[in-house]
Amino acid sequence: MSVQTFTGSVAPARPVSPPLTAQHLHLADRVAGWNIAVGVLALSIGALFGVFQGLEHAKVLDIYPWLQPVIKTYYQGLTLHGALNAVVWTTFFICGFFTFAFVRSLNRPYLYPKLNVIAFVVMLVGLLTAAVPMLMNNATVLYTFYPPMLADWAFYAGLTLLVIGSWIVGYSMYFTYYAWRKENPDRRAPFIALAATITMVLWQIATLGVAGEILFQLLPNALAPVLGFPAPGLDPLLNRTLFWWFGHPLVYFWLLPAYISWYAMLPAQTHGKMFSEPLARLVFWLFLLFSTPVGFHHQYADPGIPEIWKYIHMIFTFGVGFPSLLTAFTVVASLEIGARARGGKGYLAWIGRLNWGDPSYAAQNLAMILFIFGGIGGMINASYNVNLAVHNTTWVPGHFHLTVGSASTLTFFGILYWMVPRLTGHKLFTPLLARVQAWTWFFGMLLFSNAYHTLGLLFSVPRRTALGSAPYYDSQWNPQMIESVLGIALLTVSATLFFAIMLFTLVVPRKLDKPVDMPVAQPLDPKPAPQWLDTWWPWLNGAIALVLLSYGPMLYQLIRDAEFWSRGIRVW
Amino acid sequence: MSELRSEQSPAGEAHGPQETEQTETLHIEKWEGIWIRIALGMTAVFILAITVAALSFGISVPGVTARISPAALNDPENPFATPGLRELAPGKYEVYMVAQTWNFLPDRLEVPVGAEVTFYVTARDVVHGIKIAGTNVNMMALPGQVSTLKATFTKPGVYNYICHEYCGYVAGAPIGHHTMYGQLVVAEAPETAQALTE
Numbered sequence: 001m002s003v004q005t006f007t008g009s010v011a012p013a014r015p016v017s018p019p020l021t022a023q024h025l026h027l028a029d030r031v032a033g034w035n036i037a038v039g040v041l042a043l044s045i046g047a048l049f050g051v052f053q054g055l056e057h058a059k060v061l062d063i064y065p066w067l068q069p070v071i072k073t074y075y076q077g078l079t080l081h082g083a084l085n086a087v088v089w090t091t092f093f094i095c096g097f098f099t100f101a102f103v104r105s106l107n108r109p110y111l112y113p114k115l116n117v118i119a120f121v122v123m124l125v126g127l128l129t130a131a132v133p134m135l136m137n138n139a140t141v142l143y144t145f146y147p148p149m150l151a152d153w154a155f156y157a158g159l160t161l162l163v164i165g166s167w168i169v170g171y172s173m174y175f176t177y178y179a180w181r182k183e184n185p186d187r188r189a190p191f192i193a194l195a196a197t198i199t200m201v202l203w204q205i206a207t208l209g210v211a212g213e214i215l216f217q218l219l220p221n222a223l224a225p226v227l228g229f230p231a232p233g234l235d236p237l238l239n240r241t242l243f244w245w246f247g248h249p250l251v252y253f254w255l256l257p258a259y260i261s262w263y264a265m266l267p268a269q270t271h272g273k274m275f276s277e278p279l280a281r282l283v284f285w286l287f288l289l290f291s292t293p294v295g296f297h298h299q300y301a302d303p304g305i306p307e308i309w310k311y312i313h314m315i316f317t318f319g320v321g322f323p324s325l326l327t328a329f330t331v332v333a334s335l336e337i338g339a340r341a342r343g344g345k346g347y348l349a350w351i352g353r354l355n356w357g358d359p360s361y362a363a364q365n366l367a368m369i370l371f372i373f374g375g376i377g378g379m380i381n382a383s384y385n386v387n388l389a390v391h392n393t394t395w396v397p398g399h400f401h402l403t404v405g406s407a408s409t410l411t412f413f414g415i416l417y418w419m420v421p422r423l424t425g426h427k428l429f430t431p432l433l434a435r436v437q438a439w440t441w442f443f444g445m446l447l448f449s450n451a452y453h454t455l456g457l458l459f460s461v462p463r464r465t466a467l468g469s470a471p472y473y474d475s476q477w478n479p480q481m482i483e484s485v486l487g488i489a490l491l492t493v494s495a496t497l498f499f500a501i502m503l504f505t506l507v508v509p510r511k512l513d514k515p516v517d518m519p520v521a522q523p524l525d526p527k528p529a530p531q532w533l534d535t536w537w538p539w540l541n542g543a544i545a546l547v548l549l550s551y552g553p554m555l556y557q558l559i560r561d562a563e564f565w566s567r568g569i570r571v572w
Numbered sequence: 573m574s575e576l577r578s579e580q581s582p583a584g585e586a587h588g589p590q591e592t593e594q595t596e597t598l599h600i601e602k603w604e605g606i607w608i609r610i611a612l613g614m615t616a617v618f619i620l621a622i623t624v625a626a627l628s629f630g631i632s633v634p635g636v637t638a639r640i641s642p643a644a645l646n647d648p649e650n651p652f653a654t655p656g657l658r659e660l661a662p663g664k665y666e667v668y669m670v671a672q673t674w675n676f677l678p679d680r681l682e683v684p685v686g687a688e689v690t691f692y693v694t695a696r697d698v699v700h701g702i703k704i705a706g707t708n709v710n711m712m713a714l715p716g717q718v719s720t721l722k723a724t725f726t727k728p729g730v731y732n733y734i735c736h737e738y739c740g741y742v743a744g745a746p747i748g749h750h751t752m753y754g755q756l757v758v759a760e761a762p763e764t765a766q767a768l769t770e
Contacts, residue, residue, distance in 0.1 A: 072743040142738050146699045148715060149740065236699055236714045278598050300633045301701070302712045303719035307626075307635040314622065318615045325611035329604060384622045385631040388710040392701050392736035460705040462736035466750040472732050530596045565641045566715045571673055571698055571740025 017108045017183045024109035028099055031116040033423045035096025036416065038124065039089045040502050043409075046084030047495045049077040054448070054488040057467040058481035072137045074466040075572060079134060082143035086254075086404055088127060091162065093412050094257045095119065095169045098196045100419065101260070102173050104518050105192035111179045115172035123165030130158025140572040142464060144243065145218070147234045150568025153222035156214050163207050170200035188528045191277060192264050192520065198284045199256040202249055202291055205543060209245025209295075217242075221568045233564030237304045241558055244295035245551060252291040252320075254404045256284070258367065258411035262331045265415075266364050267521035270355035272338025274521045275330050278529035283323040283330075285539040290320035292543065293550030297382050301391045309554050310384065316550060317382040324375055331368070337524065359434030363414030366442040367407050370449075374402030377453065394463050395456030398449040406445045410438065413498055420505050422516045429504035433497055440494035448487030451480040634711050638718040642696050645670060652694060657681050665689045671700035671713040673740055674747045676733065679754035683725060687758070690722045701737035704756060712737060725758040732756075 055061040056074060064074050071077050099116050103109065110116065132154055133139035139151035177189070177197050189197075217232075217239055224231035263280045267273055274280060296313035299305055336350060344350025355361040377399040381387055390396065421428050428434060455461040455477055467473060532538070600608065625631045645652045651668045655677040658666050665687055670677040672695065683689060693702055695713040703710040704723065711719040725731070734753040741748025 068743070073741055075738060075741055075749070078738075140740075146737070149698045235716065237717055240699075240714070276599075276601065276604060279600070279604070282598070299712075301710055301719075303634050303714060303717040304636055304639070307633060310633055311623075311626070315619060318619055322611060322615055325614070326608065329607040329611075333604070379618065383618065385626055385633060385708070386622070388631075388633060388708045391710045392703065392712075460703050460732075460734065462701075462703070462734050464738045465734075465736070466741070466748075470750040470753075472734060472753050525599065527599070530598055532596060533598070563639065563641065563716055565643065569697055572742060 014185075015179075015183045017180060020103065020107050020109050024113065025103065027113050028103050028110065028116060029423055031120050032096040032100035032419075034120055035092045035099065035123075036420070036423070038127070039092030039096065040416075040499070042084040042088035042092065042127075044495075044499050046081050046089060047491075049081040050085070051488055051492050051495075052077055053081060054484060056469075058485045059468045059473070060485055062468055070135075073140065073572065074469075075142070076134075076137050076140045078464060079140050079142050083130070083134060085409075086143055087159075087162070090254050090404065090408065090412075091166055092123065094199075094253065095123065095166055097257055097412070097415060097419070098169060098173065098200065100423075101518060102176070102193050102196045105190040105196070105520070106176065106180050107190070108176065108180045108183075110172055111175045112172060115168055115175070119165045119168035119172065121165075122168060123162050126158045126161025126163075126165055128158070129161060130155050132158075137572065144247070146243070147218060147221070147236055147239045148566035148569050149571055150218070150222055150234075153219060153226060156218045156222055160211070160214055160219070163211065167204060167207070170197075170204055173197050173200055188534045191274070191280060192260055194281065194534070195256065195260045195264070195284045198288050199253065199260070201540065202256070202288050202543075203253045205292055205547060206246050206249030206253065209242045210247075213239050213242035213246075231567055234566040234568065235558070235562045235564055236566055237302065238558045238562050240299060240302060241295070241305070241551075241555065244298040245292065245547075246295075247298055248294050249291040251400075251404065252287055254408040256287060258364075258408050259283070259327060261364060261411055261415055262327070262368065263334070264521050265519045266331075266361065267334040267338055268519035269358060269361045269364075269418075270335055270338035271341040272334045272336070272521065273524040275333035275337065275524055277523035277525070278533050279326060279330055281529050281533040283326050285533065286323040287320065288539050288543045289546060290316055290323075293546045294320055295551075296554075297384075297387070300384060300387045304558075305554065312550060314382060314384045316546070318379075321375070321379055321382065328372075328375075334521065334524075335365070357431075357435075359428070359431050359438055360414045360417035362435055363417065363438035363441075364411045366438055367410035367414065370402050370410070370442065370445055371407035373449070374399060374407055377402065390456050392463055393456030394452040394461045396463050398452030398454075398456060401445055401452070402449050406441070406449075410441050410445075413438070413441070416502070418516055418519065420502065421512060422518070424506055425512055426505050426508065427510040427512055429501055429508050429510070433501055437494050437497040437501060440490045440497070444487045444490030444494055446487070448484050448491060451484035451487060455480045455484075631708065632721075634719045634721055637692070637720040639716055640694055640718060642694075642715045645694070645696055651692070657683070657689075663687055667691050669693045669702075670696055671702065671735065671739075671752075672696035673698065674735075674749060674752040676702070676735070676752065676754040681754070681756040683756065683758055685728050685758055685760055686724070686726060688722065688724045690720065693719045698739050699737050700735050700739050700752070702733050703736050704731050704733045706731060709733075710736075725756075728758050728760055730755055730757050 052063050133152035134155065139155035141149045141151045145151060217234055221231045221234055264274060294313050294317040296305060296310045297317045300310050335354060339350040339353040342353045344353030354365060381399060417428055417434050459474065459477055461477060644650060647653060652670055655668045655670050660666055663686055665683055667681060667689055669691060671693060691709060693711060693713045694717065695715045697715065700713040702713060707723045709721045709723045711721055713719055732753055732755055735749060739749045
């Protein structure tokens with residue numbers, strides 16, 4: 001921006017965006033790197049327990065008696081698996097990725113760069129606070145922590161801090177976005193910056209539910225014996241409802257960062273362009289609208305909620321499926337442009353010309369393929385009465401290992417395959433190992449999730465259960481159990497490779513030949529998106545209105561009629 | 573997608589060709605438009621199919637039944653104080669069931685083929701779940717709430733009902749969440765039920 005000003009100029013003073021310097025990037029990248037380090041470390045422990053669980057289910061190895069001095073039971077391991085993978089790894093990765101990508105996309109320094117540091121410290125303190133009771137077997141309540149089961153107060157306090165820290169990451173982005181908007185009133189917000197901000201706003205709305213549950217119910221009850229006041233009691237249905245207000249948009253918090261990469265980064269990694277940039281914006285706005293008023297679809301099997309409310313949330317759930325269907329077309333079209341630019345021909349033969357040699361590309365494309373099955377399974381789960389056939393069976397972990405465990409996690413791996421070289425200045429160790437990692441994850445998850453889907457559907461095998469020790473274990477399950485163990489074997493190889501790649505990329509100082517930076521796909525059509533796809537108020541107000549309409553009446557009733565009959569219990 | 577193509581703003585037209593490029597119209601490519609219609613159509617068909625199944629075939633999910641304090645479960649006038657199967661009319665039964673750490677009361681039921689059974693389930697302590705294998709009876713059991721679903725058993729056999737919500741386990745104990753289950757025996761006639769389980 002070189003604006004010539006003369007004394008006496010009448011042009012109104014408009015603030016000008018300060019330039020984004022290497023120094024600004026340095027701090028943001030440091031914070032991003034810390035976040036990613038914590039996330040990857042958490043995943044390395046969480047994934048290990050996943051292997052133990054799978055082997056226990058299939059009666060291959062019950063390792064828990066040997067873990068006794070440290071880990072008391074299968075369920076303590078399961079709590080760690082869920083909390084470390086689904087909450088810690090995802091949240092830290094996403095906060096790191098956004099801190100890194102938002103500032104580059106907006107091309108403007110953070111307004112308050114230290115907020116990102118504060119956010120990281122708050123999240124880390126939260127993680128450590130919650131980790132102590134989890135590791136001491138004082139919070140073996142799984143990552144859904146349904147009351148009246150009650151963990152040590154530090155577990156809830158730690159989770160609260162972790163969430164507050166992630167809010168601060170969002171605030172840092174909102175302030176900067178607002179400043180940029182004042183400096184650039186006529187420009188469209190860059191897609192990645194806008195989509196990341198929408199994701200953080202969605203997270204802010206989503207977490208209000210669980211914040212209510214923890215602050216008004218769980219923490220007071222958990223603190224009562226410590227501080228010596230009478231426990232106020234719990235209403236399990238009210239608490240589950242508040243949890244699932246948060247629990248489903250949580251999955252969009254996991255998914256949308258992957259969508260950002262698929263829409264706006266991945267095409268550039270295979271010489272493609274964003275097929276329809278305005279439509280991609282519409283997709284993110286639709287997620288903001290529809291991701292929260294859907295929570296009752298996790299409570300189809302719950303008593304005490306009228307069927308009509310479950311039905312209404314079912315309709316919204318299909319509403320939130322719609323933007324994913326749009327994504328399927330638009331992302332594939334963006335990639336096809338790239339494959340054809342690389343000499344691809346025919347109706348389907350172009351697929352072979354995609355940039356499969358790049359592990360970052362391959363991992364993310366494989367993640368998309370697994371998400372096709374994850375998405376179809378999701379529509380089945382959403383289907384109200386059909387859900388009764390699979391609710392709380394192993395079908396459900398089969399499903400979410402394709403979504404958060406593949407669509408998100410394998411995409412995040414792919415992102416790290418360019419991002420960690422960028423952050424460390426070191427070459428990836430090595431592209432070949434990373435390709436093997438991606439493909440073993442793909443086939444491992446395919447086998448594992450197919451087996452678990454089938455076990456749940458055919459035999460009603462329950463989820464979150466030490467099946468190997470169950471008296472009702474049935475030899476009819478054996479074929480699928482063998483299939484799942486094959487999958488777990490591949491996943492073990494894959495996860496080990498991933499952690500080795502991360503570690504050796506970090507410590508082996510092979511300098512990059514040429515600098516790597518964030519891939520940004522250019523839109524095919526350079527015309528800017530219409531103004532209404534860059535305007536917050538209709539979408540944000542619409543989202544708030546939908547939450548109030550879909551939750552207001554039912555929550556009002558549940559709170560009005562609440563009976564705090566239950567007391568917190570330790571059952572482990 | 574006609575609803576996405578709003579009219580060009582008159583203000584935009586007044587500013588020459590450069591400005592009219594920035595219209596409020598969302599341009600949708602031809603095949604993309606076709607796909608959007610297919611996606612909307614699919615979504616509508618799914619919702620319709622579920623609605624028809626719920627209304628015409630009565631495949632419903634649990635709704636609001638009753639509330640009961642866990643502390644009142646043993647009150648003598650309360651049906652949950654004596655959990656079990658009761659015959660209401662020939663072929664029609666009801667079951668009052670309590671889920672607790674770590675068993676179902678009762679953990680064994682016997683009905684004849686063709687029995688229509690209404691299940692009333694509540695929990696004494698923490699959240700439990702129950703799914704009767706091979707049926708649509710799949711419910712959460714919450715303290716303070718009564719869950720209800722109905723099923724008709726047309727095939728003889730032994731149906732496990734398994735607790736499918738984690739409800740605790742103490743290291744080394746002989747029982748825990750994973751041992752919590754019961755069996756429903758559907759027999760040709762009530763007296764042959766015993767033979768089937770052996």
